[in-house]
Amino acid sequence: MSNRITLADVAKLAGVHPGTVSRALSGKTENQVNAATVRRVRRAAKQLGYMPNAMARGLRTRSSMTIGVIVPDLMNPIFPPMVRGIDSYLAPRGFSAFVVNTDGKDAAERTLFESLMERQVDGFIVATGHTDHVLMADALARGVLAVMVNREAHGVSFPSVTGDDARGIHEVVAHLSELGHRRILHLAGPRGFSTSEIRESAFQAACSQTGAAGRVVPTSSYSIDAGQSALDVVLDQGVDGFTAVVAANDLLALGAYHSLRMHGLDCPGDISVVGFNDMPFAGDFLPPMTTVRSPHFEMGVEAARLLLEQIASGQSSAVSVKLPVALVVRGSSGPARRRAIS
Amino acid sequence: MSNRITLADVAKLAGVHPGTVSRALSGKTENQVNAATVRRVRRAAKQLGYMPNAMARGLRTRSSMTIGVIVPDLMNPIFPPMVRGIDSYLAPRGFSAFVVNTDGKDAAERTLFESLMERQVDGFIVATGHTDHVLMADALARGVLAVMVNREAHGVSFPSVTGDDARGIHEVVAHLSELGHRRILHLAGPRGFSTSEIRESAFQAACSQTGAAGRVVPTSSYSIDAGQSALDVVLDQGVDGFTAVVAANDLLALGAYHSLRMHGLDCPGDISVVGFNDMPFAGDFLPPMTTVRSPHFEMGVEAARLLLEQIASGQSSAVSVKLPVALVVRGSSGPARRRAIS
């Protein structure tokens, strides 16, 4: 694009050496130069409309002040708040977030990772990935600075920040139990994700703790369609007397809504449904969704904080932060009712 | 971060000059070099795990292969699809999108714009802004390449891509008219935005065309709260016999839902509500929302296409693309019914 004005131009106008202009404009080095000179340089810079060239600076300083943020898909409503959280922490500190979407594809993720490396990002915030996260494993080996958010990978010692999912699921099961539900179905997330695993085992634990009969049905992805077809299969079998569905996330719960509706079942009249995440607009659904609020914005903030801490210190810390979650009771959960299935 | 391997390292291993490595690896210049050499260089590069340094390359070539994307707020659900659309066009062409959020604040927008300029973006896609868009006006003066999406600015000759909003509003009013609505309220968007203006005047035109009585109530922002409080005011007045609300977007319509519910009114039984945009999950609301589908993803694609075209040609074209929209009838619009308001 345009803007051809360089340090040298400013230096010429101010009648000083380019090096001096650099120092005068820097902030960190501003005190190394005569106050009067600083003013003169500033005036010249403003007059010319000087803007530093971030690529030249970055090349010289080996730092881009940019953080690579890798998410599966911005269209999944939990990610925008997370990205905004990240940005809200980075921006005041002079960093920017560069966000890329993998669509859950490992190949794409690898390519995007490389491309962010080429852009010389100063670190990564990674919200994708399986428990067996090959990319992160060798990112670690390469000495890359990163923090994982919402997901964890086994045996990869990056710091991570997640919600206290197990706690959330326990609260859900307790809530359902109080409403009299004794047979509960868990629409589990897809295999190979830490979120799926943690929520599922918390579900099992909570059920045996409250004495409820828990059944787990896995889904193929965290999506409306996957939730719908998984529940369709169960409902079509026509057996089982469960009265409540605990979905591993809100999208799955929405899929459950659809399936129930298709089968002429009322929620929460016939079957209660509880989601997970409290995604935006969850309270506006039909029925308003009972779910667990995950602090996505705060997760982003915390991840950014952890990463900048690493960047400042130059070393990885491998801490793992677990943020509190909260059950939000709305209209999709109600008293258990005996029900006959065709 | 790590990765200290440069062209020179590869050159040494391959036993050739750095310049040759550059050519061998480039694609555009690959044919200028002996095929055997190319292979040797490639092997050396792979063996060392060489990655080009984008800052060094960009500094030299004066191009960052990056597009700055300025949106108000990624948490507004119309933007993620737009961003994905942009990215889907850019990525295969070697470009990346750098997205920033202004939160509707002019000062933030200016700062972010400068920061993207410093990063040497090759062009802008701008989804923010008033009809009186000061920033864009002087961006134009600076010779910056940009396209506006979803919004237009008066007297600023950047290309723009929008939905055919006027057409959409006409279809809404016709739909309502067929359902027997004769008195219709328009919850207009905030003043100073092209979307607000276009939808409002289309509403007026459509009403007089169908002979319906149209009343316009402006809102303070495109948000749920603004929609709710604007309708609250009308409903609290207790006069007026409108039977339908045409909201300038889905968020406003959702606010209308809330207001209606607070006033003990049923939608669509007492009052029909129609939104605009067909944001994600609009069909899952209570009631499922009748709205106009704006092709946000496609708008992103088109904007990216237009911008890359400008970049390739080096000149601005000032075309204005209007993409088709479609009325999506769901459950929030129904037959007009006589109604008594307290």
Add this chain to the structure above:
DNA sequence: GTGAAAGCGCTAACAT
């Protein structure tokens, strides 16, 4: 307190 000079890693004339 400021000037001089080198160099970050790359590409693109220009030579050969």
Add this chain to the structure above:
DNA sequence: ATGTTAGCGCTTTCAC
């Protein structure tokens, strides 16, 4: 077909 050279715009050590 490949080597040489210069330089993109900046920061930073080293002089003075």
